[in-house]
Amino acid sequence: MNQKFTTNDITLFTTNFKNMKQKIITIVITLSMCFAINAQVPEQIKPMLKQLVKSVEPLKDRNKIDARISQFLSNAPTEEMRTKAIEFINKECKSELVKEVLKSIKENQTTDNSEYIVLRGATIIDVISGDAKPGSILIKDDIIQEINYTQSLRAPKGAITHDLRGKYIIPGLIDGHVHITHGTFDEAKEHLNIALNNGITGVRDMGGDGRMLSALQRNMLIGEYTGSDIYFGAIIAGPKFFENDPRPQSVALGATAGEEAWQRAITDKTDFKQVVAELKGLGSTAIKIYANVEPELIKKVSDEAKKQGLKVWAHAAIPPSKPSDVINGGADCISHAGDFIQYELIKELKDRYSFKKREEAMEYRKELNSIKWDKNSKKVKEIFKSMVDNNTILDATLFVYTTGLTPKKPQQKVDSSRYKLAIKTTKLAYQAGVKINAGSDHLIDITQYGAKLNLHKELELLSEAGLSNIDIIRSATIINAEVVGAEKSIGSVENGKTANLVVLNSNPLDDISNTTDIKLVIKRGKIITPTTSH
Numbered sequence: 001m002n003q004k005f006t007t008n009d010i011t012l013f014t015t016n017f018k019n020m021k022q023k024i025i026t027i028v029i030t031l032s033m034c035f036a037i038n039a040q041v042p043e044q045i046k047p048m049l050k051q052l053v054k055s056v057e058p059l060k061d062r063n064k065i066d067a068r069i070s071q072f073l074s075n076a077p078t079e080e081m082r083t084k085a086i087e088f089i090n091k092e093c094k095s096e097l098v099k100e101v102l103k104s105i106k107e108n109q110t111t112d113n114s115e116y117i118v119l120r121g122a123t124i125i126d127v128i129s130g131d132a133k134p135g136s137i138l139i140k141d142d143i144i145q146e147i148n149y150t151q152s153l154r155a156p157k158g159a160i161t162h163d164l165r166g167k168y169i170i171p172g173l174i175d176g177h178v179h180i181t182h183g184t185f186d187e188a189k190e191h192l193n194i195a196l197n198n199g200i201t202g203v204r205d206m207g208g209d210g211r212m213l214s215a216l217q218r219n220m221l222i223g224e225y226t227g228s229d230i231y232f233g234a235i236i237a238g239p240k241f242f243e244n245d246p247r248p249q250s251v252a253l254g255a256t257a258g259e260e261a262w263q264r265a266i267t268d269k270t271d272f273k274q275v276v277a278e279l280k281g282l283g284s285t286a287i288k289i290y291a292n293v294e295p296e297l298i299k300k301v302s303d304e305a306k307k308q309g310l311k312v313w314a315h316a317a318i319p320p321s322k323p324s325d326v327i328n329g330g331a332d333c334i335s336h337a338g339d340f341i342q343y344e345l346i347k348e349l350k351d352r353y354s355f356k357k358r359e360e361a362m363e364y365r366k367e368l369n370s371i372k373w374d375k376n377s378k379k380v381k382e383i384f385k386s387m388v389d390n391n392t393i394l395d396a397t398l399f400v401y402t403t404g405l406t407p408k409k410p411q412q413k414v415d416s417s418r419y420k421l422a423i424k425t426t427k428l429a430y431q432a433g434v435k436i437n438a439g440s441d442h443l444i445d446i447t448q449y450g451a452k453l454n455l456h457k458e459l460e461l462l463s464e465a466g467l468s469n470i471d472i473i474r475s476a477t478i479i480n481a482e483v484v485g486a487e488k489s490i491g492s493v494e495n496g497k498t499a500n501l502v503v504l505n506s507n508p509l510d511d512i513s514n515t516t517d518i519k520l521v522i523k524r525g526k527i528i529t530p531t532t533s534h
Helices: 007-018 023-034 046-056 062-073 079-092 096-108 185-197 210-221 239-244 272-282 295-307 323-328 340-345 358-369 378-390 398-402 417-431 454-464 469-475 478-483 512-516
Strands: 116-125 132-140 143-148 160-163 168-171 173-178 200-205 229-237 263-265 286-289 311-315 333-335 393-395 444-447 450-453 501-504 518-523 526-528
Touching: 046 062, 046 079, 062 096, 062 160, 079 096, 116 501, 173 454, 173 478, 185 200, 185 210, 185 444, 185 450, 185 518, 200 478, 210 229, 210 272, 229 272, 239 263, 263 272, 272 295, 286 295, 295 311, 295 323, 323 333, 323 340, 323 378, 340 358, 340 378, 340 417, 378 417, 393 478, 398 417, 398 454, 417 454, 450 454, 454 469, 454 512, 469 478, 469 512, 501 512
Parallel strands: 116 160, 116 168, 173 200, 200 229, 229 263, 229 286, 286 311, 311 333, 333 393
Antiparallel strands: 116 132, 132 143, 168 501, 444 450, 501 518, 518 526
């Protein structure tokens, strides 16, 4: 039975096009939704379909043609609607390669299974076993349904298939140390979107405006925004920190620093059960113990956080508490390798608020720098063993120690001592069996030349610290998933896990910088063709 294209259909079609962000995507999606069975293509649609044809005809890569056509035709509610679109494209197109792709799409089409995606033939890097071998992955909705290494995976009829022979698949990357709320809400959204395009499917925010973080977290989760998922920690510190440091108030505009769920001052009189319940209700993944907290309080608040199902993150040293106090107090992950060991070895640990004059602080820094230690030092061995025994992960943040290492003037000398210490500490921790996670402490740099995602640089620096390439990939995937308490759902390519994946053109096991050579990003089963690059 023939049906006419109605006024309502035209209205729906026009409305969709007013709000389009990617013209070709919306063309095909709207077309497939608006065609009635056996209807002719409306005159209003033909110029736009012709534009789609014009965009795919010059392409020589079958995968790119497939990605532009098959991916979006899958939104059609019936096979007949898809068929009309395919027939029109085939009639207008002169490219034999495009016609071959269209033929393949038509032969396999069915609406019932259009939610399936097959990634065929890529080398799958398994961060659990360390193996890397060619295989295929079947995804349904947002879950990995099957991984097959025998070339016998049968795609359900109508599945969108990507031929990825010669490519490499790793889990979605996670930047394990960022701060994204120091700008505007729109800037944070933009930065998370750029991060996703660069292979970063998740970030761990280490302290910011909880109101923004909670909203961003929710909207990324439900798909209202497109960008990296957010796991964030709420700042826990002593009153002196909030009284003396201007940074907490800079992200608590309209609120009182130290009195909000996302940044709370604690003392021995604090109701820890209530404090943790409030920040958990906000959506926090963890508490971040930051400064001015005594060892006994670290233990109390950590115990309560874990009782309520939250992770415990901390700086390596929390004056007056030394790193050993933090580790034994229950921290799941400690940040910053630069002065980590010196803070453990110095006789009296002081914070930045202990000095009345700049000269006093400089003298204390000189004392810290004079401390000598090596891999045979008794306390060094003890603290690394304690980390292994407590399964405490080291968030080295090597990237932050590279700041200022480029001379601003010819012949200018730069101080690389803290960077060298951070590399030394990370290397020895790794050799001792401590898990290392990858975090930049500075997600993104926006320059006149474009966006630079600093996690990729952090991975290269971990290579300098002696980590193998497979362990570097682990640091940014399964270990970071463990840090945020999500290792059962993300962080590796496994059956039943969320389909957060990165498809690379080059092998990262050969050169870790190949994590920037991205072909596709997949977040919860949705294909993203990168529009930006590292």
